[in-house]
Amino acid sequence: MRAVRPISLALVLVLATPLSACSAQPGPQAWAALVCTALSPWRSEIDSLTSRTQQQMTTKTTPGQAKENLARLFDGAATASEEARVGVERAGVPDVTNGDAIADGFLGSLAGIRDAYGHARSGIEALAISPAKTFYDEVGKVVERLTEEYEKSSLDTTKLDSVELRQAFDSLPECQ
Incomplete structure (x- = not known):
């Protein structure tokens, strides 16, 4: 059996490292599919939570019930956003x-959305439930702040710097 010479081994390692780094990066179609697959349950959960939050805002409940329900809804949205970010x-x-900047943009957007929901949860939890009118006025302010923070962080795939990714997002069924 022939021994591997140190220079040959070093050459193989030097050449293999860039090749493995290149192969670790998914192409535009694969990356978009992975991202959309990660975002699909998040979108469904956010839609559901948004609908339930709107119902909470219009349904007659006690301030204590509303506070508990909204805190739970916002916590669920923060958790779903973190799961999507991961x-x-x-x-x-x-x-x-x-690619690095694009991936960082997605991660930053999801982290911002997660944080917006976390702030909303904290804001709701900090409210006094009495008097009721004041409580509901303050809930409105918390929801306004959530909307502002959410909009600042929202994902916008139309502003991607990559034509290949834009085409992938537009063409993949999991992204529709």
């Missing part, structure tokens, strides 16, 4: 120009 993080960095 899923997008697992997708890695797309093999496109500015």
Whole structure:
């Protein structure tokens, strides 16, 4: 059996490292599919929570019940947003120009949305439930702040710097 020479081994390692780094980055179609798959349950959960929050805002409940329900809804949205962020993080960095910045943009958006829901939960939990009118006025302010923070962080795939990713997001069924 022939021994591997140290220089040959070093050459193999030097050449293998860039190749493995390239192969670790998913192409535009694969990355978009991974991202959309991670975001799909999140979108459904956010839609459901948004609907339930609107119902809470119009349904006659006691301030204590409303406070508990809204805190639970916002906590669920924060948790769902973090799960989506982790899923997008697992997708890695797309093999496109500015892939790092694009992936970071998605992660930053989801972290911002997660934080917006967390702030809303904290805001609701901090409210006094009496007097009722004041409580509901303050809930309105918390929801306004949530909306502002959410809009600042929202995902906008139309502003991607990559034509390949934009095409992938537009064409994949899991992204529709």
